[in-house]
Amino acid sequence: MRIGVLALQGDFHEHIAVLRRLGVEAVEVRLPDQLETLAGIIIPGGESTTIGKLAVDFQLMEPLRQFGKQKAIWGTCAGAIFLSKDAHRQQPLLGLMDIKVERNAFGRQVESFEVDLDVPALKTVSPEDAPFHAVFIRAPLISSVGSSVDVLAKLENGKIVAAQQGKLLVTSFHPELTTDDRFHRYFLRLAGAKE
Numbered sequence: 244m245r246i247g248v249l250a251l252q253g254d255f256h257e258h259i260a261v262l263r264r265l266g267v268e269a270v271e272v273r274l275p276d277q278l279e280t281l282a283g284i285i286i287p288g289g290e291s292t293t294i295g296k297l298a299v300d301f302q303l304m305e306p307l308r309q310f311g312k313q314k315a316i317w318g319t320c321a322g323a324i325f326l327s328k329d330a331h332r333q334q335p336l337l338g339l340m341d342i343k344v345e346r347n348a349f350g351r352q353v354e355s356f357e358v359d360l361d362v363p364a365l366k367t368v369s370p371e372d373a374p375f376h377a378v379f380i381r382a383p384l385i386s387s388v389g390s391s392v393d394v395l396a397k398l399e400n401g402k403i404v405a406a407q408q409g410k411l412l413v414t415s416f417h418p419e420l421t422t423d424d425r426f427h428r429y430f431l432r433l434a435g436a437k438e
């Protein structure tokens with residue numbers, strides 16, 4: 244099975260590297276046709292307005308929406324914003340997930356930080372009960388979720404930073420920038436691909 248990484252802008256190389264390390268066939272996706280053979284696609288971190296504008300230019304909006312109705316999509320950081328239905332400003336969004344996000348939610352003082360998160364759902368891919376070391380870079384918060392969305396992780400202050408709706412997954416942070424591949428393996432399970 245093949246997993247794609249949307250390669251319009253952002254840190255797609257890092258996701259490809261983790262997937263290949265896990266023995267998965269990983270491909271950079273820029274054209275609608277390339278979606279056809281994929282079991283799932285990752286939308287990387289970067290700049291969500293830029294990713295959205297390029298997705299419009301590359302005629303990927305509708306194909307990605309159709310893809311997400313049946314198959315697995317994981318958005319990290321900017322990718323999470325792009326999957327949402329509302330980012331509180333005008334920019335192209337897929338609107339696939341019933342979540343609202345707040346961009347650059349941590350302000351200038353704490354644009355980037357790292358924190359250990361409790362993510363109970365990861366026990367399904369690894370018996371190891373260690374917290375997940377999460378890297379946040381000018382990250383969004385998930386400010387509200389609909390009733391069909393499961394919250395996977397929160398900060399200590401209760402703010403939501405990871406969520407799932409069926410085969411759709413979002414994280415405000417960047418698992419591809421660490422050596423902990425549990426979120427990637429969790430996504431592969433959603434996609435139905437072999438680990």
Ligand code: GLN
Nearest residue numbers: 288289290291320321381
């Ligand atoms: N701040 C970026 C945005 O709003 C996201 C940052 C990231 O992906 N690391 O699109």
